[in-house]
Amino acid sequence: MARDGYVVPVDPQAVTSVKKKTQPARSWILVDATGQGTIIDADKHAIMNRVQIHARDLRILDPLLSYPSTILGREGAIVLNLEHIKAIITSEEVLLRDPMDENVIPVVEELQRRLPPANVFRQGHGNGKDYTGGQLDVEAGEEDESPFELRALEVALEAICSFLAARTTELETGAYPALDELTSKISSRNLDRVRKLKSAMTRLTARVQKVRDELEQLLDDDDDMADLYLSRKLAAVSSPASGSGGANWFPASPTIGSKISRASRVSLATVHGDENDVEELEMLLEAYFMQIDSTLNKLATLREYIDDTEDYINIQLDNHRNQLIQLELYLSSGTVCLTIYSLVAGVFGMNIPYTWNDNHGYMFKWVVIVTGAFCASLFVVLMTYARYKGLVGS
Numbered sequence: 001m002a003r004d005g006y007v008v009p010v011d012p013q014a015v016t017s018v019k020k021k022t023q024p025a026r027s028w029i030l031v032d033a034t035g036q037g038t039i040i041d042a043d044k045h046a047i048m049n050r051v052q053i054h055a056r057d058l059r060i061l062d063p064l065l066s067y068p069s070t071i072l073g074r075e076g077a078i079v080l081n082l083e084h085i086k087a088i089i090t091s092e093e094v095l096l097r098d099p100m101d102e103n104v105i106p107v108v109e110e111l112q113r114r115l116p117p118a119n120v121f122r123q124g125h126g127n128g129k130d131y132t133g134g135q136l137d138v139e140a141g142e143e144d145e146s147p148f149e150l151r152a153l154e155v156a157l158e159a160i161c162s163f164l165a166a167r168t169t170e171l172e173t174g175a176y177p178a179l180d181e182l183t184s185k186i187s188s189r190n191l192d193r194v195r196k197l198k199s200a201m202t203r204l205t206a207r208v209q210k211v212r213d214e215l216e217q218l219l220d221d222d223d224d225m226a227d228l229y230l231s232r233k234l235a236a237v238s239s240p241a242s243g244s245g246g247a248n249w250f251p252a253s254p255t256i257g258s259k260i261s262r263a264s265r266v267s268l269a270t271v272h273g274d275e276n277d278v279e280e281l282e283m284l285l286e287a288y289f290m291q292i293d294s295t296l297n298k299l300a301t302l303r304e305y306i307d308d309t310e311d312y313i314n315i316q317l318d319n320h321r322n323q324l325i326q327l328e329l330y331l332s333s334g335t336v337c338l339t340i341y342s343l344v345a346g347v348f349g350m351n352i353p354y355t356w357n358d359n360h361g362y363m364f365k366w367v368v369i370v371t372g373a374f375c376a377s378l379f380v381v382l383m384t385y386a387r388y389k390g391l392v393g394s
Contacts, residue, residue: 029099061086073227091230225278337375
Protein backbone atom coordinates (compact mmCIF):
# COMPACT_ATOMS: atom_id res chain seq x y z
CA MET A 1 0.00 0.00 0.00
CA ALA A 2 2.83 2.37 0.73
CA ARG A 3 4.10 1.84 -2.79
CA ASP A 4 0.79 2.98 -4.26
CA GLY A 5 0.97 6.28 -2.36
CA TYR A 6 -2.05 8.21 -1.11
CA VAL A 7 -4.70 10.53 -2.51
CA VAL A 8 -4.67 14.21 -1.57
CA PRO A 9 -8.17 15.63 -0.99
CA VAL A 10 -9.20 18.54 -3.20
CA ASP A 11 -9.83 21.87 -1.51
CA PRO A 12 -12.79 23.66 -3.18
CA GLN A 13 -11.53 27.06 -2.09
CA ALA A 14 -8.17 26.38 -3.70
CA VAL A 15 -9.88 25.46 -6.97
CA THR A 16 -11.93 28.66 -6.84
CA SER A 17 -8.82 30.76 -6.24
CA VAL A 18 -7.04 29.06 -9.14
CA LYS A 19 -9.98 29.84 -11.42
CA LYS A 20 -9.95 33.47 -10.38
CA LYS A 21 -6.21 33.68 -11.03
CA THR A 22 -6.62 32.24 -14.51
CA GLN A 23 -9.10 34.91 -15.52
CA PRO A 24 -7.52 37.39 -17.93
CA ALA A 25 -6.58 40.71 -16.37
CA ARG A 26 -7.48 43.86 -18.27
CA SER A 27 -5.34 46.94 -18.47
CA TRP A 28 -6.81 50.04 -16.85
CA ILE A 29 -5.47 53.47 -16.03
CA LEU A 30 -6.49 55.14 -12.80
CA VAL A 31 -6.55 58.95 -12.73
CA ASP A 32 -7.12 60.33 -9.25
CA ALA A 33 -8.20 63.77 -8.07
CA THR A 34 -4.63 65.05 -8.22
CA GLY A 35 -4.33 64.24 -11.90
CA GLN A 36 -1.86 61.40 -11.37
CA GLY A 37 -2.29 58.39 -13.66
CA THR A 38 -1.45 54.83 -12.67
CA ILE A 39 -1.73 51.84 -14.99
CA ILE A 40 -3.13 48.75 -13.26
CA ASP A 41 -3.88 45.23 -14.44
CA ALA A 42 -7.02 43.97 -12.75
CA ASP A 43 -9.72 41.44 -13.53
CA LYS A 44 -13.41 42.22 -13.38
CA HIS A 45 -13.79 41.04 -9.77
CA ALA A 46 -11.15 43.49 -8.56
CA ILE A 47 -12.80 46.34 -10.46
CA MET A 48 -16.23 45.40 -9.13
CA ASN A 49 -14.97 45.38 -5.56
CA ARG A 50 -13.13 48.66 -6.02
CA VAL A 51 -15.99 50.75 -7.44
CA GLN A 52 -18.91 48.69 -6.07
CA ILE A 53 -20.80 48.01 -9.30
CA HIS A 54 -22.54 44.91 -10.62
CA ALA A 55 -21.19 42.55 -13.22
CA ARG A 56 -23.89 43.54 -15.71
CA ASP A 57 -22.68 47.15 -15.53
CA LEU A 58 -19.07 46.13 -16.06
CA ARG A 59 -20.13 43.94 -18.99
CA ILE A 60 -21.17 47.11 -20.82
CA LEU A 61 -17.51 48.11 -20.99
CA ASP A 62 -16.40 44.83 -22.56
CA PRO A 63 -14.98 45.66 -26.03
CA LEU A 64 -15.82 42.16 -27.27
CA LEU A 65 -19.54 42.82 -26.75
CA SER A 66 -21.45 45.28 -28.88
CA TYR A 67 -23.28 47.64 -26.54
CA PRO A 68 -24.67 51.04 -27.58
CA SER A 69 -23.44 54.27 -26.09
CA THR A 70 -24.49 54.39 -22.44
CA ILE A 71 -24.17 56.69 -19.44
CA LEU A 72 -25.34 54.96 -16.26
CA GLY A 73 -25.49 56.52 -12.82
CA ARG A 74 -25.04 54.04 -9.99
CA GLU A 75 -24.81 54.44 -6.23
CA GLY A 76 -21.11 55.23 -6.11
CA ALA A 77 -19.97 55.38 -9.74
CA ILE A 78 -20.83 56.47 -13.27
CA VAL A 79 -20.45 53.79 -15.94
CA LEU A 80 -19.51 55.42 -19.22
CA ASN A 81 -19.51 53.67 -22.58
CA LEU A 82 -19.02 56.17 -25.40
CA GLU A 83 -17.44 54.54 -28.43
CA HIS A 84 -13.77 53.97 -27.49
CA ILE A 85 -14.13 55.76 -24.14
CA LYS A 86 -14.99 53.05 -21.64
CA ALA A 87 -14.65 54.50 -18.16
CA ILE A 88 -15.85 54.25 -14.58
CA ILE A 89 -16.05 57.57 -12.75
CA THR A 90 -16.27 57.83 -8.99
CA SER A 91 -16.24 60.87 -6.76
CA GLU A 92 -12.44 60.62 -6.37
CA GLU A 93 -11.00 58.78 -9.36
CA VAL A 94 -11.50 57.73 -12.97
CA LEU A 95 -10.83 54.27 -14.38
CA LEU A 96 -10.25 54.11 -18.13
CA ARG A 97 -9.98 50.88 -20.08
CA ASP A 98 -7.25 50.18 -22.66
CA PRO A 99 -4.98 53.14 -21.82
CA MET A 100 -2.57 52.31 -24.66
CA ASP A 101 -5.23 52.85 -27.31
CA GLU A 102 -4.33 55.76 -29.59
CA ASN A 103 -7.81 57.20 -29.16
CA VAL A 104 -7.73 56.90 -25.36
CA ILE A 105 -4.33 58.53 -24.81
CA PRO A 106 -5.60 62.07 -25.58
CA VAL A 107 -8.48 61.52 -23.15
CA VAL A 108 -6.06 60.52 -20.40
CA GLU A 109 -3.90 63.58 -21.07
CA GLU A 110 -6.94 65.84 -20.96
CA LEU A 111 -8.09 64.28 -17.69
CA GLN A 112 -4.68 64.88 -16.13
CA ARG A 113 -4.81 68.48 -17.28
CA ARG A 114 -8.41 69.21 -16.29
CA LEU A 115 -8.40 67.49 -12.90
CA PRO A 116 -6.16 69.83 -10.88
CA PRO A 117 -4.89 68.90 -7.40
CA ALA A 118 -7.71 70.34 -5.33
CA ASN A 119 -6.18 69.37 -1.98
CA VAL A 120 -2.59 70.56 -2.49
CA PHE A 121 -3.34 73.94 -0.99
CA ARG A 122 -4.98 72.42 2.08
CA GLN A 123 -2.10 70.00 2.57
CA GLY A 124 0.45 72.84 2.31
CA HIS A 125 -1.31 74.83 5.04
CA GLY A 126 -1.63 71.76 7.25
CA ASN A 127 2.14 71.23 7.13
CA GLY A 128 2.79 74.78 8.27
CA LYS A 129 4.25 75.84 4.89
CA ASP A 130 3.58 79.10 3.17
CA TYR A 131 2.24 77.87 -0.15
CA THR A 132 3.16 80.54 -2.68
CA GLY A 133 1.02 78.99 -5.42
CA GLY A 134 -2.19 79.47 -3.47
CA GLN A 135 -3.36 82.28 -5.70
CA LEU A 136 -3.01 80.02 -8.74
CA ASP A 137 -5.09 77.34 -7.06
CA VAL A 138 -7.73 79.89 -6.16
CA GLU A 139 -7.89 81.07 -9.75
CA ALA A 140 -8.14 77.48 -10.96
CA GLY A 141 -10.91 76.83 -8.46
CA GLU A 142 -12.75 79.94 -9.62
CA GLU A 143 -12.55 78.74 -13.21
CA ASP A 144 -13.99 75.30 -12.49
CA GLU A 145 -16.17 74.86 -9.44
CA SER A 146 -17.90 71.65 -10.54
CA PRO A 147 -17.65 68.38 -8.64
CA PHE A 148 -14.97 65.92 -9.64
CA GLU A 149 -17.33 63.51 -11.40
CA LEU A 150 -18.89 66.27 -13.53
CA ARG A 151 -15.46 67.50 -14.61
CA ALA A 152 -14.47 63.98 -15.61
CA LEU A 153 -17.79 63.51 -17.41
CA GLU A 154 -17.26 66.77 -19.25
CA VAL A 155 -13.83 65.64 -20.47
CA ALA A 156 -15.33 62.39 -21.77
CA LEU A 157 -18.20 64.15 -23.53
CA GLU A 158 -15.89 66.72 -25.04
CA ALA A 159 -13.56 63.99 -26.28
CA ILE A 160 -16.29 61.89 -27.90
CA CYS A 161 -18.00 64.92 -29.48
CA SER A 162 -14.68 66.14 -30.89
CA PHE A 163 -13.83 62.64 -32.13
CA LEU A 164 -17.13 62.22 -33.97
CA ALA A 165 -16.92 65.76 -35.36
CA ALA A 166 -13.42 65.04 -36.68
CA ARG A 167 -14.61 61.82 -38.33
CA THR A 168 -17.49 63.74 -39.91
CA THR A 169 -15.12 66.40 -41.25
CA GLU A 170 -12.88 63.73 -42.77
CA LEU A 171 -15.89 62.10 -44.40
CA GLU A 172 -17.09 65.42 -45.82
CA THR A 173 -13.61 66.17 -47.17
CA GLY A 174 -13.62 62.96 -49.19
CA ALA A 175 -17.31 62.76 -50.05
CA TYR A 176 -18.06 66.09 -51.72
CA PRO A 177 -15.21 65.90 -54.32
CA ALA A 178 -16.14 62.27 -55.06
CA LEU A 179 -19.77 63.20 -55.64
CA ASP A 180 -18.83 66.11 -57.88
CA GLU A 181 -16.54 63.83 -59.89
CA LEU A 182 -19.33 61.29 -60.24
CA THR A 183 -21.71 63.89 -61.65
CA SER A 184 -19.14 64.91 -64.25
CA LYS A 185 -18.23 61.35 -65.23
CA ILE A 186 -20.29 58.28 -64.45
CA SER A 187 -17.93 55.31 -64.25
CA SER A 188 -17.65 52.07 -62.31
CA ARG A 189 -14.70 53.43 -60.32
CA ASN A 190 -16.56 56.56 -59.23
CA LEU A 191 -19.70 54.62 -58.43
CA ASP A 192 -17.77 52.17 -56.24
CA ARG A 193 -16.02 55.04 -54.47
CA VAL A 194 -19.31 56.76 -53.69
CA ARG A 195 -20.81 53.48 -52.54
CA LYS A 196 -18.03 53.04 -49.97
CA LEU A 197 -18.41 56.63 -48.78
CA LYS A 198 -22.15 56.17 -48.39
CA SER A 199 -21.63 53.01 -46.33
CA ALA A 200 -19.13 54.83 -44.09
CA MET A 201 -21.58 57.72 -43.70
CA THR A 202 -24.38 55.33 -42.69
CA ARG A 203 -22.22 53.70 -40.02
CA LEU A 204 -21.01 57.05 -38.70
CA THR A 205 -24.55 58.40 -38.60
CA ALA A 206 -25.66 55.43 -36.50
CA ARG A 207 -22.80 56.03 -34.04
CA VAL A 208 -23.58 59.73 -33.71
CA GLN A 209 -27.27 59.00 -33.36
CA LYS A 210 -26.64 56.61 -30.45
CA VAL A 211 -24.65 59.24 -28.53
CA ARG A 212 -27.28 61.87 -29.24
CA ASP A 213 -30.10 59.58 -28.09
CA GLU A 214 -28.29 58.83 -24.85
CA LEU A 215 -27.79 62.51 -24.07
CA GLU A 216 -31.40 63.25 -24.97
CA GLN A 217 -32.61 60.47 -22.70
CA LEU A 218 -30.57 61.89 -19.82
CA LEU A 219 -31.90 65.39 -20.41
CA ASP A 220 -35.48 64.14 -20.36
CA ASP A 221 -35.14 62.48 -16.93
CA ASP A 222 -34.14 64.58 -13.93
CA ASP A 223 -33.78 61.48 -11.74
CA ASP A 224 -31.13 60.03 -14.03
CA MET A 225 -29.24 63.31 -13.96
CA ALA A 226 -29.48 63.44 -10.17
CA ASP A 227 -27.93 59.96 -10.00
CA LEU A 228 -24.79 61.37 -11.62
CA TYR A 229 -24.09 63.67 -8.64
CA LEU A 230 -21.84 61.24 -6.74
CA SER A 231 -20.38 63.86 -4.41
CA ARG A 232 -23.84 64.95 -3.37
CA LYS A 233 -24.89 61.39 -2.57
CA LEU A 234 -21.64 60.75 -0.72
CA ALA A 235 -22.08 63.93 1.32
CA ALA A 236 -25.67 63.00 2.13
CA VAL A 237 -24.53 59.63 3.47
CA SER A 238 -21.59 60.95 5.51
CA SER A 239 -23.20 64.17 6.81
CA PRO A 240 -24.83 62.64 9.96
CA ALA A 241 -21.53 61.20 11.12
CA SER A 242 -19.36 64.19 10.29
CA GLY A 243 -21.57 67.20 10.32
CA SER A 244 -18.83 69.67 11.31
CA GLY A 245 -16.01 68.03 9.42
CA GLY A 246 -16.42 70.30 6.40
CA ALA A 247 -15.15 73.31 8.36
CA ASN A 248 -11.66 71.80 8.62
CA TRP A 249 -11.28 71.56 4.86
CA PHE A 250 -10.26 75.21 4.52
CA PRO A 251 -7.45 77.13 6.18
CA ALA A 252 -8.08 79.32 9.21
CA SER A 253 -6.31 82.32 7.73
CA PRO A 254 -8.90 85.04 7.06
CA THR A 255 -6.98 86.40 4.07
CA ILE A 256 -6.62 83.09 2.32
CA GLY A 257 -10.09 82.06 3.37
CA SER A 258 -11.57 85.15 1.78
CA LYS A 259 -9.70 84.40 -1.44
CA ILE A 260 -11.12 80.90 -1.76
CA SER A 261 -14.56 81.68 -0.38
CA ARG A 262 -15.95 82.32 -3.83
CA ALA A 263 -14.42 79.13 -5.22
CA SER A 264 -15.85 77.02 -2.42
CA ARG A 265 -19.29 78.58 -2.23
CA VAL A 266 -20.68 76.96 -5.37
CA SER A 267 -18.90 73.67 -4.66
CA LEU A 268 -20.50 73.38 -1.21
CA ALA A 269 -23.86 74.37 -2.63
CA THR A 270 -23.54 71.62 -5.20
CA VAL A 271 -22.61 68.98 -2.64
CA HIS A 272 -25.00 69.97 0.11
CA GLY A 273 -27.71 71.55 -2.02
CA ASP A 274 -31.06 70.33 -3.14
CA GLU A 275 -31.10 66.79 -4.42
CA ASN A 276 -33.35 67.77 -7.30
CA ASP A 277 -31.09 70.64 -8.43
CA VAL A 278 -29.59 69.38 -11.68
CA GLU A 279 -29.26 72.72 -13.44
CA GLU A 280 -25.46 72.56 -13.67
CA LEU A 281 -25.43 69.08 -15.20
CA GLU A 282 -28.35 69.95 -17.45
CA MET A 283 -26.46 72.93 -18.88
CA LEU A 284 -23.42 70.72 -19.38
CA LEU A 285 -25.39 68.03 -21.20
CA GLU A 286 -27.26 70.57 -23.30
CA ALA A 287 -24.01 72.09 -24.52
CA TYR A 288 -22.67 68.78 -25.78
CA PHE A 289 -26.11 67.73 -27.00
CA MET A 290 -26.11 70.79 -29.26
CA GLN A 291 -22.60 69.91 -30.46
CA ILE A 292 -23.46 66.30 -31.27
CA ASP A 293 -26.72 67.44 -32.86
CA SER A 294 -24.74 69.80 -35.08
CA THR A 295 -22.56 66.87 -36.16
CA LEU A 296 -25.69 64.85 -36.92
CA ASN A 297 -27.06 67.74 -39.00
CA LYS A 298 -23.84 67.79 -41.03
CA LEU A 299 -24.28 64.10 -41.76
CA ALA A 300 -27.92 64.68 -42.68
CA THR A 301 -26.83 67.43 -45.08
CA LEU A 302 -24.28 65.08 -46.60
CA ARG A 303 -26.97 62.41 -47.00
CA GLU A 304 -29.23 64.92 -48.77
CA TYR A 305 -26.36 65.83 -51.08
CA ILE A 306 -25.82 62.17 -51.88
CA ASP A 307 -29.54 61.71 -52.55
CA ASP A 308 -29.54 64.76 -54.84
CA THR A 309 -26.54 63.35 -56.69
CA GLU A 310 -28.32 60.03 -57.10
CA ASP A 311 -31.39 61.79 -58.47
CA TYR A 312 -29.23 63.74 -60.93
CA ILE A 313 -27.51 60.55 -62.09
CA ASN A 314 -30.88 58.83 -62.49
CA ILE A 315 -32.06 61.74 -64.65
CA GLN A 316 -28.96 61.41 -66.81
CA LEU A 317 -29.48 57.69 -67.14
CA ASP A 318 -33.14 58.24 -68.06
CA ASN A 319 -32.04 60.68 -70.75
CA HIS A 320 -29.61 58.15 -72.21
CA ARG A 321 -32.32 55.51 -72.00
CA ASN A 322 -34.71 57.75 -73.95
CA GLN A 323 -32.06 58.26 -76.62
CA LEU A 324 -31.71 54.51 -76.94
CA ILE A 325 -35.48 54.15 -77.22
CA GLN A 326 -35.50 56.79 -79.95
CA LEU A 327 -32.80 54.94 -81.87
CA GLU A 328 -34.69 51.68 -81.45
CA LEU A 329 -37.86 53.30 -82.78
CA TYR A 330 -36.02 54.64 -85.83
CA LEU A 331 -34.61 51.21 -86.54
CA SER A 332 -38.00 49.56 -86.08
CA SER A 333 -39.70 52.01 -88.45
CA GLY A 334 -37.00 51.46 -91.04
CA THR A 335 -37.39 47.73 -90.67
CA VAL A 336 -41.17 48.01 -91.34
CA CYS A 337 -40.54 50.04 -94.48
CA LEU A 338 -37.95 47.58 -95.74
CA THR A 339 -40.36 44.75 -95.03
CA ILE A 340 -42.95 46.33 -97.35
CA TYR A 341 -40.31 46.64 -100.07
CA SER A 342 -39.42 43.00 -99.54
CA LEU A 343 -43.10 42.09 -99.85
CA VAL A 344 -43.31 43.82 -103.25
CA ALA A 345 -40.12 42.18 -104.45
CA GLY A 346 -41.39 38.81 -103.28
CA VAL A 347 -44.70 39.20 -105.13
CA PHE A 348 -43.05 40.13 -108.42
CA GLY A 349 -40.40 37.50 -108.02
CA MET A 350 -42.77 34.52 -107.80
CA ASN A 351 -42.86 32.05 -110.70
CA ILE A 352 -46.62 32.26 -111.15
CA PRO A 353 -48.06 33.18 -114.52
CA TYR A 354 -50.11 36.41 -114.40
CA THR A 355 -52.03 37.66 -117.42
CA TRP A 356 -51.67 41.26 -116.29
CA ASN A 357 -47.91 40.83 -116.12
CA ASP A 358 -47.53 40.44 -119.87
CA ASN A 359 -46.68 43.63 -121.74
CA HIS A 360 -47.11 45.65 -118.52
CA GLY A 361 -43.49 46.36 -117.51
CA TYR A 362 -44.36 49.84 -116.35
CA MET A 363 -46.51 48.25 -113.61
CA PHE A 364 -43.43 47.30 -111.57
CA LYS A 365 -42.16 50.89 -111.62
CA TRP A 366 -45.48 52.29 -110.46
CA VAL A 367 -45.74 49.74 -107.68
CA VAL A 368 -42.23 50.55 -106.44
CA ILE A 369 -42.97 54.29 -106.48
CA VAL A 370 -46.28 53.93 -104.68
CA THR A 371 -44.75 51.56 -102.15
CA GLY A 372 -41.88 53.96 -101.46
CA ALA A 373 -44.26 56.88 -100.96
CA PHE A 374 -46.39 54.78 -98.63
CA CYS A 375 -43.37 53.68 -96.56
CA ALA A 376 -42.11 57.25 -96.26
CA SER A 377 -45.55 58.47 -95.19
CA LEU A 378 -45.78 55.63 -92.71
CA PHE A 379 -42.36 56.51 -91.25
CA VAL A 380 -43.36 60.18 -90.84
CA VAL A 381 -46.64 59.22 -89.19
CA LEU A 382 -44.85 56.90 -86.73
CA MET A 383 -42.29 59.59 -85.78
CA THR A 384 -45.03 62.19 -85.30
CA TYR A 385 -47.00 59.84 -83.08
CA ALA A 386 -43.87 59.00 -81.04
CA ARG A 387 -43.13 62.68 -80.44
CA TYR A 388 -46.74 63.32 -79.49
CA LYS A 389 -46.60 60.55 -76.88
CA GLY A 390 -43.25 61.77 -75.58
CA LEU A 391 -41.36 58.60 -76.48
CA VAL A 392 -38.60 60.48 -78.27
CA GLY A 393 -37.15 63.97 -78.01
CA SER A 394 -37.92 66.75 -80.45
